[in-house]
Amino acid sequence: MSTLSLSSAFVLLLRRDLVLAYRRRAELMNPLLFFVLVTSLFPLGIGNDPKLIQAVGSGVIWVAALLAALLSLDSMFRSDFDDGSLEQFMLSAHPVSILVLAKVLAHWLVTGLPLLLVAPLLGVLLALPGDAIGVLMLTLILGTPVLSLIGAVGVALTVGLRRGGVILSLLVLPLYVPVLIFGADAMETAAAGIPATAQLSFLGALLALSLALAPMATAASLRVSLS
Amino acid sequence: MKEFFAMGGYAFYVWTSYGLALVVLTINLLAPIRQRRRLLTDIARRMRRARRER
Amino acid sequence: MIVRFFHRMASPMHFYRIAGLFVPWLGVLSAALLLAGLYGGLVLAPTDYQQGESYRIIFIHVPAAWMSLFIYVVMAAGGLISLVWRIKLAEVIAISSAPIGASFTFLALVTGSLWGKPMWGTWWVWDARLTSELILLFLYLGVIALYGAIEDKRVAARAVAILALVGVVNIPIIHYSVEWWNTLHQPATITKFDKPSIHLSMLVPLLLMALAFKLYYATVVLMRARCEVLERERNSRWVQSLVEPAAR
Numbered sequence: 075m076s077t078l079s080l081s082s083a084f085v086l087l088l089r090r091d092l093v094l095a096y097r098r099r100a101e102l103m104n105p106l107l108f109f110v111l112v113t114s115l116f117p118l119g120i121g122n123d124p125k126l127i128q129a130v131g132s133g134v135i136w137v138a139a140l141l142a143a144l145l146s147l148d149s150m151f152r153s154d155f156d157d158g159s160l161e162q163f164m165l166s167a168h169p170v171s172i173l174v175l176a177k178v179l180a181h182w183l184v185t186g187l188p189l190l191l192v193a194p195l196l197g198v199l200l201a202l203p204g205d206a207i208g209v210l211m212l213t214l215i216l217g218t219p220v221l222s223l224i225g226a227v228g229v230a231l232t233v234g235l236r237r238g239g240v241i242l243s244l245l246v247l248p249l250y251v252p253v254l255i256f257g258a259d260a261m262e263t264a265a266a267g268i269p270a271t272a273q274l275s276f277l278g279a280l281l282a283l284s285l286a287l288a289p290m291a292t293a294a295s296l297r298v299s300l301s
Numbered sequence: 302m303k304e305f306f307a308m309g310g311y312a313f314y315v316w317t318s319y320g321l322a323l324v325v326l327t328i329n330l331l332a333p334i335r336q337r338r339r340l341l342t343d344i345a346r347r348m349r350r351a352r353r354e355r
Numbered sequence: 356m357i358v359r360f361f362h363r364m365a366s367p368m369h370f371y372r373i374a375g376l377f378v379p380w381l382g383v384l385s386a387a388l389l390l391a392g393l394y395g396g397l398v399l400a401p402t403d404y405q406q407g408e409s410y411r412i413i414f415i416h417v418p419a420a421w422m423s424l425f426i427y428v429v430m431a432a433g434g435l436i437s438l439v440w441r442i443k444l445a446e447v448i449a450i451s452s453a454p455i456g457a458s459f460t461f462l463a464l465v466t467g468s469l470w471g472k473p474m475w476g477t478w479w480v481w482d483a484r485l486t487s488e489l490i491l492l493f494l495y496l497g498v499i500a501l502y503g504a505i506e507d508k509r510v511a512a513r514a515v516a517i518l519a520l521v522g523v524v525n526i527p528i529i530h531y532s533v534e535w536w537n538t539l540h541q542p543a544t545i546t547k548f549d550k551p552s553i554h555l556s557m558l559v560p561l562l563l564m565a566l567a568f569k570l571y572y573a574t575v576v577l578m579r580a581r582c583e584v585l586e587r588e589r590n591s592r593w594v595q596s597l598v599e600p601a602a603r
Contacts, residue, residue: 227517298513310407315411318469333581
């Protein structure tokens, strides 16, 4: 019985999840539509004065991105937990944190990255200046994987619960605060024309830290909630 | 003595925060005591019922 | 001797008995320190030249804020010990600390806003420390909600241990990013919310109160831990003999 090498197991799992997600293509649109919808709600609430909307714009977009990521988190382990394949992954010879990384990467490719496609549209909706939209996409590239990685820990802790949704947001949103602060602030400084390298480097540091620690925490939480 | 309670005009703020501190501390103190008493009686009742069935 | 003590402490029965011995002494000591701190703070400490009498709220606000952080760290340490060495006792201490930590955080938040009102006229100021304290409260509520949601208490305790560890890693990051965020959006009107220059006659009661809160925490966490042990060992022999020694 040829044992799979770690990298081929990683690629296999990644491809499996992407194919599964591709089969339910229609569902992939939901986070995008939610992102645009929430962002366009704010001007309705605030009023159509462009200066006001522009001042609030970066914060609004990032809060909407946070909520869209949070909404799509539940699907990460839910289907595997229901049909029992999650237990099979846990039993594999390979380190579980690498397999979890594959699942989180697949989830990010399917839900986090597509948020970028919609970013220019939102930039126009909220009257953001040109380079702010560019920085918005940069912060989304750096920020959304952090949201998926930290969210994975929360999902792993609540995967066993029937109504885990509300608790998941209570667990995960406080941990999203640094990403929100630096993401929104990067856009604001970019809108003011100042280069936002400091904030972007912080987002990069957050990404590196969560890339290193989150899979281990997720693996440990899966082991606990499946025991 | 009276001006002590007046707290230089800030009586409401100072005494509300000290009062709240007292409330929070006593609630946290009484909760385990009540819980322990409830637990012991519950275990005793369960044991009596178990013995009656034997 | 110390090792034997800790070794025996691991067994629930011994813990229950030994904790029972400690609780009254810790309680009396913390009450004494609390009274001394209150007397020092309310009566002996002079009036602050800037804020008049309203500054006396720091004798509750600051120790409570210190406690909220301290208890979270203790909870995370308990979680780590219970995860790595499988000591059930550490789990019990971590679980019992969560509600106490949450109430200290709540106390720090409310007293912070009560202190802010006379100084700036608003009940809530998005100040760096108060905002971090608010997020810490959400972290505590997340821990308590998770523990409540999972039926099997053993699994729940280990899940909470992991959440507390993830939380404690994030606390400095959150605090730093909130400080960064606060310095950026510093509205000119509201002065920086810094501690008044601590004069000795103010510092001593502050430290007394902090120590009293710590001993109070020790007392209450041991009491809660005993309840937790009773709950978990309810059908073991020593609990039943405890409940009805005569009828056995």
